[in-house]
Amino acid sequence: MARLVGLGALVAVLIALPAIVPAFYVQLTTEILVMAVFSVATNLLFGYAGMISFGQAAYYGIGAYTLALLVMTVGVPFAVGFVAAPLVAALFAAIVGFFCVRLTIIYFAMLTLGFAQLLYSIVFQWVSVTGGDDGLHGVPIPDAFHQATTYYYFTLATTIVSLGVMWRIVQSPFGYALRAIRDNRERAEFNGVNLRHYQLIAFTIAGFFCGLAGALFVPVNKAVFPNLLFWSKSAEPLFAILLGGIRQFLGPAVGAAIFILLEQFTSKFWYLLGLKSVYWPIVMGSVIVILIFTLPRGLAGLLARVRLAR
Amino acid sequence: MRIQRTLLILVILLVSLVGVADAQTVKIGTATDLTGIGALIAKAGVAGMEIGVEELNKRGGLLGRKVELIVRDSKLRPEIGARELKELVLNEKIDLALGPVSSGVGLAMSEVAKEFRVPICMHTANTERMTVERGHRYIFQLVPNTFMEGTMVGMRAAEKKEWKRYVLIGPDYDYGRTVAAAFTAKIKQLRPDVEIVKEFWPKLGEPDFTSYVTGILAQKPDVLYSILWGGDMLAFIKQAKPYGLFDKLPLIWLSELDTLRVLGPEMLEGVMGHTRAPFYAIKTKEMGPFIEKYREKTKDYPSDWAIQAYDCVSVLAQAVEAAKSLDKEKVVDVLASGRKFKTLRGEVYFRKEDHMGSVPYYAGVVKKTPSYSFMTLTDIKTYPAEQIWRPVTDIDKEREKVKK
Amino acid sequence: MILFLLASGLTLIFGALRVLNFAHGSFYMISAYLSYAVVSTLGESSVASFWVALVVAPIAIGILGGLVELAFFRRIYARELEYQLLLTYGLVLIFSDVVRFIWGEDYRSVSRPAILGGRALIAGKPVPVYIIFLIVVAGLIGAGLWLLLYRTKLGRTIRAVVYDRHMVAALGINVPRMYSLVFALGCWLAGLAGGLMAPMGSITLGMDVEIIVECFVVVVVGGMGSILGALLGALLIGEIYAFGILIVPRFALAALFFVMTVVLIVRPWGLLGKPEKERA
Numbered sequence: 002m003a004r005l006v007g008l009g010a011l012v013a014v015l016i017a018l019p020a021i022v023p024a025f026y027v028q029l030t031t032e033i034l035v036m037a038v039f040s041v042a043t044n045l046l047f048g049y050a051g052m053i054s055f056g057q058a059a060y061y062g063i064g065a066y067t068l069a070l071l072v073m074t075v076g077v078p079f080a081v082g083f084v085a086a087p088l089v090a091a092l093f094a095a096i097v098g099f100f101c102v103r104l105t106i107i108y109f110a111m112l113t114l115g116f117a118q119l120l121y122s123i124v125f126q127w128v129s130v131t132g133g134d135d136g137l138h139g140v141p142i143p144d145a146f147h148q149a150t151t152y153y154y155f156t157l158a159t160t161i162v163s164l165g166v167m168w169r170i171v172q173s174p175f176g177y178a179l180r181a182i183r184d185n186r187e188r189a190e191f192n193g194v195n196l197r198h199y200q201l202i203a204f205t206i207a208g209f210f211c212g213l214a215g216a217l218f219v220p221v222n223k224a225v226f227p228n229l230l231f232w233s234k235s236a237e238p239l240f241a242i243l244l245g246g247i248r249q250f251l252g253p254a255v256g257a258a259i260f261i262l263l264e265q266f267t268s269k270f271w272y273l274l275g276l277k278s279v280y281w282p283i284v285m286g287s288v289i290v291i292l293i294f295t296l297p298r299g300l301a302g303l304l305a306r307v308r309l310a311r
Numbered sequence: 312m313r314i315q316r317t318l319l320i321l322v323i324l325l326v327s328l329v330g331v332a333d334a335q336t337v338k339i340g341t342a343t344d345l346t347g348i349g350a351l352i353a354k355a356g357v358a359g360m361e362i363g364v365e366e367l368n369k370r371g372g373l374l375g376r377k378v379e380l381i382v383r384d385s386k387l388r389p390e391i392g393a394r395e396l397k398e399l400v401l402n403e404k405i406d407l408a409l410g411p412v413s414s415g416v417g418l419a420m421s422e423v424a425k426e427f428r429v430p431i432c433m434h435t436a437n438t439e440r441m442t443v444e445r446g447h448r449y450i451f452q453l454v455p456n457t458f459m460e461g462t463m464v465g466m467r468a469a470e471k472k473e474w475k476r477y478v479l480i481g482p483d484y485d486y487g488r489t490v491a492a493a494f495t496a497k498i499k500q501l502r503p504d505v506e507i508v509k510e511f512w513p514k515l516g517e518p519d520f521t522s523y524v525t526g527i528l529a530q531k532p533d534v535l536y537s538i539l540w541g542g543d544m545l546a547f548i549k550q551a552k553p554y555g556l557f558d559k560l561p562l563i564w565l566s567e568l569d570t571l572r573v574l575g576p577e578m579l580e581g582v583m584g585h586t587r588a589p590f591y592a593i594k595t596k597e598m599g600p601f602i603e604k605y606r607e608k609t610k611d612y613p614s615d616w617a618i619q620a621y622d623c624v625s626v627l628a629q630a631v632e633a634a635k636s637l638d639k640e641k642v643v644d645v646l647a648s649g650r651k652f653k654t655l656r657g658e659v660y661f662r663k664e665d666h667m668g669s670v671p672y673y674a675g676v677v678k679k680t681p682s683y684s685f686m687t688l689t690d691i692k693t694y695p696a697e698q699i700w701r702p703v704t705d706i707d708k709e710r711e712k713v714k715k
Numbered sequence: 716m717i718l719f720l721l722a723s724g725l726t727l728i729f730g731a732l733r734v735l736n737f738a739h740g741s742f743y744m745i746s747a748y749l750s751y752a753v754v755s756t757l758g759e760s761s762v763a764s765f766w767v768a769l770v771v772a773p774i775a776i777g778i779l780g781g782l783v784e785l786a787f788f789r790r791i792y793a794r795e796l797e798y799q800l801l802l803t804y805g806l807v808l809i810f811s812d813v814v815r816f817i818w819g820e821d822y823r824s825v826s827r828p829a830i831l832g833g834r835a836l837i838a839g840k841p842v843p844v845y846i847i848f849l850i851v852v853a854g855l856i857g858a859g860l861w862l863l864l865y866r867t868k869l870g871r872t873i874r875a876v877v878y879d880r881h882m883v884a885a886l887g888i889n890v891p892r893m894y895s896l897v898f899a900l901g902c903w904l905a906g907l908a909g910g911l912m913a914p915m916g917s918i919t920l921g922m923d924v925e926i927i928v929e930c931f932v933v934v935v936v937g938g939m940g941s942i943l944g945a946l947l948g949a950l951l952i953g954e955i956y957a958f959g960i961l962i963v964p965r966f967a968l969a970a971l972f973f974v975m976t977v978v979l980i981v982r983p984w985g986l987l988g989k990p991e992k993e994r995a
């Protein structure tokens with residue numbers, strides 16, 4: 002019950018946000034929401050299915066590029082592209098997943114990374130279609146979305162719906178089967194869970210929502226860039242998951258918020274401190290390393306511990 | 312303890328969220344590629360900007376106000392560059408913006424400048440796509456763009472009647488490709504008998520050029536045009552030299568200062584080179600003092616990037632003074648009016664069709680001279696912008712092509 | 716060949732420790748910068764400086780690697796794979812900034828010693844002496860590793876650890892110490908690769924990230940944990956790349972990853988690797 006109240010309060014704050022904070026933070030929160038969807042979707046694999054994919058950026062990027070290419074090159078309406086984007090991403094995920102789920106953990110990670118880098122290099126080098134390293138600029142978006150606040154509300158609504166759907170998935174028998182696989186593969190198999198089948202479905206669902214997140218990101222810059230598929234992009238949701246907590250459903254969303262705020266403010270802090278060079282990677286790197294050793298369960302884990310201590 | 316620390320961090324966060332608004336300063340903001348492969352270039356650019364701002368403040372500022380430079384890191388990622396520029400515009404309320412190093416980041420930032428109607432001056436990122444295909448009212452380019460670079464090289468190479476078989480090697484991204492396209496178009500137009508036998512596209516940051524060197528050798532070209540720069544060119548020269556690639560094969564190359572400096576005496580003498588703003592060859596009266604200030608600040612000679620970035624600051628400042636206002640529209644009107652601005656590279660105006668600055672290109676031959684410990688370009692020939700930029704009549708054609 | 720040295724270190728670490736080390740490229744980069752530092756302190760003109768650098772830098776990297784293992788990796792072997800991946804990613808970020816802090820943004824360069832600067836004619840084609848030198852060094856290292864792993868007691872223990880660490884621990888062997896040792900050895904190889912690369916190319920920021928992905932491809936294609944596989948992988952990738960740039964210059968990079976995914980699909984454990992046991 003307390004949790005529901007908390008959630009309600011959070012949503013209320015998010016709805017009221019444009020009235021409270023300066024315009025830039027509305028745009029920043031839009032990016033946070035996008036990353037929250039991306040991270041929670043990735044955590045479906047990580048936290049719930051115990052599948053370590055190191056190439057989720059591929060589906061994020063496919064979502065973004067599908068929308069951009071459909072709208073710009075084929076000329077379909079934005080709404081059609083927006084619906085198609087996660088579907089195409091899910092399709093790709095199903096194909097890649099078909100090959101990947103047969104592998105053991107570490108090779109699964111490598112093959113997902115391999116596929117992601119393959120897609121990245123195709124996008125990067127197929128200049129005539131994808132715009133190469135420049136990406137595609139000036140993606141036409143609905144007039145209303147030019148208004149940053151309107152787009153914020155659209156993103157917020159989409160985020161709430163997607164998180165809701167994902168919540169239902171992890172609470173369903175399917176979700177419990179995934180957790181059973183994660184905790185003890187052999188036992189799950191004895192109990193008649195078709196491992197690969199379930200993992201493939203999980204991978205496809207994660208691909209769908211990563212693709213949706215990618216599509217959501219397009220109107221932020223009205224553009225797509227190849228580094229949306231690069232391997233370092235795949236590391237970002239992992240970082241958010243680590244930050245927020247792997248075992249809590251909303252942990253990665255919280256992690257996403259911290260990640261983006263951290264990313265945004267390190268650059269600014271150095272400047273305020275009067276340092277010329279901007280040593281942001283060392284901040285990010287240190288935060289990662291410190292977190293791994295001090296907060297293995299993320300912020301959510303920390304909160305849980307605090308609550309227990311009381 | 313932990314709580315106190317957390318509180319402290321929160322306070323710092325809050326302070327930075329609010330920002331320190333000061334209506335009495337003129338703010339110039341940039342997000343540039345301080346991380347990654349362009350870091351050296353970005354840093355030189357920032358030093359140039361700082362000198363520009365310091366000079367303004369010494370003179371009493373702009374319109375009587377103090378000038379402040381705000382630098383952010385784009386992390387060499389377009390979406391971050393765009394986000395940082397948004398932050399600068401919306402939170403810091405910057406009056407003028409400066410571009411980054413990378414063309415990809417530049418394109419993304421240019422779109423932000425367009426959306427928020429802030430004049431942005433591109434000093435290093437030089438893809439032509441920014442001003443032609445995605446051109447708009449608020450972007451101004453003060454660096455010879457990729458079209459000008461390729462065209463200039465094409466004109467110059469065409470004079471060498473004995474060169475018929477060309478091989479190109481360039482970094483596999485926008486800059487390399489667009490320069491190559493402009494070069495190919497120009498040389499084919501001037502010399503229909505010329506053949507581009509092969510193009511090689513190593514990725515940016517390629518560590519091993521062995522396959523490329525043997526590939527080039529196998530083609531037996533008359534001349535090699537290299538669009539590689541910085542660390543890539545350095546690695547390429549070092550790896551190709553022992554193969555004897557340059558023993559007979561003439562080379563055309565963007566001879567920017569950073570690579571000349573690091574190669575020192577290992578550089579190949581006699582190479583046909585060109586560069587965007589060679590401090591040693593530009594003889595305007597402003598250049599001398601600038602070199603001194605730059606050396607005082609960094610203990611180094613100013614690279615092309617530093618000069619171009621400084622010029623951007625100075626041109627924007629002159630436009631503000633001429634407009635007698637910080638009103639962005641008025642400043643843009645002055646910039647686009649065809650008015651001449653003083654720069655280290657002489658007087659420059661922006662063409663109204665694409666806001667391309669009339670900056671020249673410098674070409675020469677790489678040689679050892681007694682003045683510097685590294686080789687420089689000698690026998691400099693200057694190609695005025697009017698000779699090498701895209702004819703006005705073609706701009707619309709290009710824009711139409713893209714629309715289709 | 717540089718790729719082989721780098722990949723052999725990576726594959727060694729993976730084989731024994733089951734750690735996918737993204738920071739491997741960082742060790743390689745630091746070593747290149749260290750070589751530069753040594754050479755420029757001793758004086759570029761001094762004949763010995765290159766050789767001193769080639770000995771000192773890798774050893775320093777080996778020690779650094781050992782320390783990193785002690786300080787960080789040792790604590791997380793038991794944890795999930797993603798923590799290891801993230802840890803190594805965090806280290807990549809930290810190292811890249813440390814290097815920038817110490818050496819700045821300038822491109823750095825080291826000259827080749829005069830003996831290795833020239834070229835030889837092989838079958839009528841010019842081949843740089845340095846390339847021959849690299850091949851010889853790589854051959855020696857490969858042979859040395861093989862001897863170490865298959866002909867010494869230490870090597871047998873390492874292989875035993877690769878095979879079943881619990882059993883080895885039960886036999887009373889200090890497994891953590893073996894881990895540190897192997898990790899240091901792997902880093903030494905990365906350091907050697909960096910030291911050898913220094914006079915060949917340019918020493919720049921970002922050379923760590925540029926090489927690491929290719930290095931992973933080599934290791935995965937060859938078979939994780941197999942030194943011979945690393946050699947085969949490096950040769951194969953080198954050839955594919957060399958042909959790729961001639962035939963499909965635009966998609967050479969994609970070809971690389973295409974090969975990797977195909978290998979993983981057909982033979983998930985790589986060309987010369989062994990199928991992995993299900994992790995208990």
